[in-house]
Amino acid sequence: MKNCIKQISLDDHSTEHRYMQIYRQIKESILSGLCQYEERLPSVRAMAALLQVNAVTIVKAYDLLEKEKLVRKVTGSGTYVDYGRPVVVEDTLMEDDVQRSVFISPDTINFASATPSPDLFPVRDFKTALLEVLDRDQGYAFGYQDPKGYEPLRTAVGKMAKHLGIQCENENIQIISGAQQGIDLVAKGLLYPGETVLIERPSYGGAMQAFFSRNARVVDVPLEPDGISLDALEFSIRETRPRLLYVMPNFQNPTGISYTHDKKKKIIELSEKYNFLILEDDYLNELSFSDEPAAPLKVMDQHDRVIYIKSFSKMFMPGLRLGYLIVPMRVAEKLLAAKQSSDISTSGLLQRALERYLSTGAWEQNLQVLCNEYRQRFHRMAWMLEHYMPNNVKFLKPTGGLNFWLKLPDQLNSQMLYKSAMERQLIFAPGELFYARKPDENCIRLSIAAVKFSQIEAGIKLLSQLIRLRLKLDQKETPLRAEYRDPIL
Ligand SMILES: Cc1ncc(COP(=O)(O)O)c(C=O)c1O
Incomplete structure (x- = not known):
């Protein structure tokens, strides 16, 4: 419960009783997600010693928290946060x-x-691309593939990314079996158990499941109509020292909210200042219905801190299970190892067919x-x-x-x-x-x-x-x- 303790400061000149100050500050930490479900509060004696107050003061504060069902006392064991039970994987319905x-x-x-x-699936054109690949590559289309991805496809998606304004080389590109796998690889390859991931509130359930499955500590930060709340974000960053921030800056799922240019810029600055990575899930930039194209955050990534994920599910066909990552070189090897240990490589046949499809103009x-x-x-x-x-x-x-x-x-x-x-x-x-x-x-x-x-x-x-x-x-x-x-x- 070090986060709660770190925050508590007592004002001797306040008219508010000390036990109320302690109760209020712990409550704030619980409600904001900094103290999470099932975390143990320090013992009464430890807390009293730390804050240099009488043990009765702590008992009174804990009693109030218990009355409000924010904590639960377990005889002989301690006092545990009883609020904000994470949505466990079995309970969580994926959207579809x-x-x-x-x-x-x-x-x-x-x-x-x-x-x-x-x-809406372009079945006929994709069939043409598939048959072309089969005629051209014969058995090679069915062998094991480079875990990083089929090189011509990486070149093709690199061109798409550059078209969006993203600077990248083929070595930054990792082909994945869908964006969900990309999120999972990042969770698996880059997070140690207990490390903090900040997410938007609300956010995409599949990402939360991936983070929970690696025992990450998931802390949500409220969204505002123009993007994530910067005050709440900076507060959570200071309190939790996250490893990762997961965001959807354009047409966020589920809210549809898009970040302003300034907010995008600011979170890039924060990632550099506080040394964390950003996972940008750009699942839908193609669908802008305003005069402004939806610019990815990655375009502004002058510090090379953004891992960019692109899915082919929303604007193509979800059953193909195809997508790509654009990764900073400093994490490329770890993500490649995670990919290899997950499925060795994405289907070679489908990568080749997608490359053909992209090169014929059928995509546009x-x-x-x-x-x-x-x-x-x-x-x-x-x-x-x-x-x-x-x-x-x-x-x-x-x-x-x-x-x-x-x-x-x-x-x-x-x-x-x-x-x-x-x-x-x-x-x-x-x-x-x-x-x-x-x-x-x-x-x-x-x-x-x-x-x-x-x-x-x-x-x-x-x-x-x-x-x-x-x-x-x-x-x-x-x-x-x-x-x-x-x-x-
Ligand atoms: C925001 C977001 N990211 C990722 C995914 C997963 O995409 P894919 O089908 O490419 O795994 C979805 C699917 O609904 C999504 O909504």
């Missing part, structure tokens, strides 16, 4: 499990899935098709939400991406809404999936990745009706919203 666990008929309105539906064409389709869905969705959601449902319109994050009124629980929506063949992702601890229970994520354009209107009208019903609002209330959203996070 939401849809896997329910039967989806063709009529289901699917706002849950954040991956494109199979009708497909990107255009997807962007056009998603743009239409995006604007439809935004319009419907603006016009049909009750005023006390808060949301922030993203500037791109696939996700809309809604905060329901306090009295409305997202699980309850989920159940009644599912009965009417509408599904979405309940917000609970996106928290490492103590979830917000009244947020939901609506995605446009798999829902048909023609279903959006009916879907949002139905959802808004269900919300009104649950809130017992007047159904005839004028649906037009007075004004655009206030910040929600």
Whole structure:
């Protein structure tokens, strides 16, 4: 519990009792995630000695914490933090499990899935690329591959990255079997058990699972409408001395929030000042619907501290399990070793086929098709939400991406809404999936990745009706919203 102790300072001139000062400061540490579930508080005697107060003062502070169920006393063992139980792996639904666990008929309105539906996959062009590879490479396509990746594919993705403004050489590029593997390799290769990873609150569940699986200490930092809260971030950095910060600076999953240029710059500066690495998950930069392209953080990485992850799942085909990392040379070897011990290499056949596909121009064409389709869905969705959601449902319109994050009124629980929506063949992702601890229970994520354009209107009208019903609002209330959203996070 060294973090709690480090923070506690007693003000002798304060009118507040000492036990209240101690109680309040420990409480703050617990609520902010610095003192985590199951951590043991120092014994009464040790704490009293450290703070140079009477043991009764500590007992009173601990009693108050226990009354509020923030800690739990175990006879003969000590006092343990009883707040913020991490979402254990078995409990955690990966986002797409939401849809896997329910039967989806063709009529289901699917706002849950954040991956494109199979009708958007460019099957014919990819088949051509595959056949070309088979004719050209014969059996070589099926041998073990270089663990770093098929060299021509690394060259091709390097070109894509340079197009985005990222400076890199082939030696910085590591091909991976999907972004999820990339996150896992970073957790496995770079984190010692107990080291701290800072993540956004809320964040992507698959990343949290990867960090938990390596016994990392995961501390979440709140998001603001323009990116991570810098004050909270710097506070957490000072308190926890993290090894890693995991962020999605463009169209964050689940909130859709994008960081401002200044915030991106600032977190790069912080990584240099406090000596930690940044893991940038750039899963969706292609889908900007504003005039500004979504610039990766990696572009500004003058200190070479950003590990960049790119998935091919969202803008291509998730089942291929392909992606790439751009890594600072100082960690390249460790990540390569982690890759080798995970799966030796990513499928050679698929790497070759992807390289062919990228070089024929089919990639750009497909990107255009997807962007056009998603743009239409995006604007439809935004319009419907603006016009049909009750005023006390808060949301922030993203500037791109696939996700809309809604905060329901306090009295409305997202699980309850989920159940009644599912009965009417509408599904979405309940917000609970996106928290490492103590979830917000009244947020939901609506995605446009798999829902048909023609279903959006009916879907949002139905959802808004269900919300009104649950809130017992007047159904005839004028649906037009007075004004655009206030910040929600
Ligand atoms: C933010 C984010 N990162 C990574 C992934 C995993 O991507 P992949 O399919 O490439 O493993 C997902 C999948 O939903 C995601 O949403």
